[in-house]
Amino acid sequence: MDLCQMTALELGKKIQAKEISVAEATKAALDTIEQRDSEYNCYITVCKEEALKRAEEVQKGIDEGKLTSPLAGVPAAVKDNLCVKGMNTSCASKMLDGFKPIYTSKAVQNLMDAGMVLLGKTNMDEFAMGSTSETSKFGAVKNPWDSNRVPGGSSGGSAAAVSAEEAFYTLGSDTGGSIRQPASYCGITGLKPTYGTVSRYGLIAYASSLDQIGPLGKNVEDVAEVYKAIAGHDPKDSTSVKQAAPQFTLKDNVKGLRIGIPLDFIGEGTEPDVKAKIYEAAKILEGMGATIEEFHMSELKYAIPAYYIIACAEASSNLSRYDGIKYGYCADKYDDLTDLYFQSRTQGFGTEVKRRIMIGAFVLSSGYYDAYYKKALQVKALMKKAYDNAFAKYDVLLTPTAPTTAPEIGKSLSDPLKMYLSDICTVSVNLAGLPGLVVPCGFDSQGLPIGLQLIGNAFAEETLLNTGYAFQCNTSFHKQRPNFKTGKEA
Template sequence: MSAGRWLDAGVVGAADAVAAGAVTAEALVGEALGRLRSDPHNAVLHVDGEAALEAAQQVDAARAAGEALGPLAGVPVALKDNLCQRGTPTTCASRLLEGWVAPYDAHVVERLRAAGAMLVAKTNMDEFAMGSSNETSAFGPVKNPWDPARAPGGSSGGSAAAVAARLVPGALGSDTGGSVRQPAAFCGLFALKPTYGRVSRYGLVAFASSLDQVGPFARSARDGARLFAAIAGRDGRDATSADAPSADWEGACARGVEGLRVGVPRALLEGASAGVRARIDAALEALKDAGATLVDVTLPHAKHGVSVYYLVAPAEASSNLARFDGVRYGLRVEEGGGLDAMYEATRARFGPEVKRRILLGTYALSAGYYDAYYLRAQKVRTLIRRDYDAAFEACDVVATPTAPTVAFPLGERTDDPLTMYLSDVYTLPASLAGLPAISTPAGLSEGLPTGLQLVGRAFDEATLFAAAGALEKAFGPLPSPVPAGPGEHAGEEGAS
């Protein structure tokens, strides 16, 4: 069997195949590099061929020597380009960081290396993770592999498109207000936004520090669990890193949903398109058929999530992005004048959306507006959190669509930021409350993927994996949006 077939076998399938000697890590990486280099979707910003092939040879040598292999040994993984990887360009898809080479590894990158993963590429994204369509990238938008005229979602659109197009079996993204969940829904993937604090933010370029989390993309919940287990855990370099016990997340995927109470906020569901609503209803019925109970819940303040988030996140961003000043790294623009002129000319090179968020955040924090905007938003954030506390008295997970529509056409919303923000309505509340949330495929609507979002109690990712696993079992895998690689053929399954 060829390397391409094993690359298509997913994260666990590829790892099992390497461990069993069915394919070498070098062949897998070579296949992934070939696909990444001919990517037609603009999902990839940088391919790290030499280092990845070297790492693959080390895995193959370790196996030959009979050494124990890590859980991701030989598996090609792509990283969103806001994660620092030592010796590799990290641009955040911004002119401000073009050409910057990270001098250290993010915690998640260290953990992936330790698990044996092959770091093959950095992926396109919205500039500094600010966007919901991947159209704010300084390096051009990503095309959705299901329909190249449509957005892959954002801000981790490149990671999502790379996994959907089968360039890699898994990838990492970051999620501040839905940036792994919404692209997962648009591209037909599984993605997890972990509980805030579950995954260290060390080496993730900061956007909104009270919200940012790194999360995995994969084509199945079990593959996502394998990646999540590698990156979760305490790290002393992130003061908000939690000391929470891990769980058997892979095992949870096969646990089933007997007795699970799924909370459904009916009023919120009205905001979704008819096509998406039909798929969500089908997903809820499938969970019920698998043994779950549906419970009506209300989240009366969730509707304020857009207003709260678009004050809180820009406020934090306006502070975090102050570091891009042309002094220590990245772009510097000097057009005469002193230090202030240099700051202003350099920061004029941010794209319009990043400028908008910095201006919005600066405004919300400025004298005279702090109480009316920023402080009020943080109080409403408390009410959103309390809504979940109340809901979890009656249920174990809260179900909504991940996004109100299927993937929208590229260019449709770029001139209308408020409409773009409003499309984040379902993902923002869980981010504001710091709760774990997944998006898992809910089937196709008019040929395009839809996603079911499930939000769980803090640190109870296991229940989310169980529900996603049950839904996959009920629905079966989605078809592939891309044809099988050259010379590949369907019909073979699993490592043996």
């Protein structure tokens, strides 16, 4: 078996057993990137030299018995909105041209402490705003299952990199589905943890009250291991929950697990193949001893407007600091201070980012605050209550991740409202701050992957991961691989 086909934990085990060196693994990953990335465009920055140097360091740590994590020595990549000291961090935007952070984000630091070899920074929608990874300054990411299709977004590069075997695992961020939807489109496993579980320190903010960092990997075991490494209280993040880092061993038993299917997640726009595969997945879990019940969550119809109001409002404020003065892009010509702001931001931000900043500034402006932002916060509270009611009856909710499989490149951006509506299955989870796990559950008639979303109660990641693990123990969708194209051949 090709080294890069291994899961992160399989590789980690062989590294600890000295069957494979960290350098070998790193070179293999870098080779795969070299062969495939010109086709898929998963990476914005590949740090070849640093990675090879780091591999030696990590190998030394392992040999000296200092690095014992099952992830030690495993090459990985992180989304380009996570700050890494001294490494270009662009959020895929012209606005952050040449920006190198002076500090490393907490989640990345945690993985470094566990012995990660960082391969580079993955491509994404500009400032994590988008569902297709087409709005990047560095060009669109392509779906390894079909290069004419998008990988989903905004963590499209992180998802495609795992799918294309260009990284053993990756970190993404999820504000309204940005880990889960690309995981679904790319046929991999992804977890959006409970809000406050993983420190956001060093994650370049899109919408502070909704953003959460999470892992993407080849299977639930990998994702669970990375989750355990990045979670835990961080005094530098006031919204980080004061609880110890999670420790658990996965169990493949779902006997007696009460699973609810909220019917409102499967609306008219849901493709028949997606619907069919979700129900088949439910049958599989039922066959393993879980109980399945359908129910209604009518509040879901408010989720998309509320999500876009809150996210855009916070984004309009969070992105104000990019003014052309301190770092990043600055316009060449301007008349005065106001014009410097105007020109730099007009030229530095892409269309979708500008659209969301304007929506956000509008909904917060005096006279409109009560009608939009305040109402949206009320919907957020309502959504949380709806989930509380659901979790009084069920342990886990089962839904599609997106109404469709991956759309073709170039078909989504022209109609932003339609694109926003395709977030129906994911955004409410962020509004309620809950964890969501996506596992592959089959393919549509065109052979494109379909992801099953499992939603858990707050801090019920263990239940969620056990359910996903049990599902993968009894299925092989997650083991399917695309037929890779290499940029060189093409």
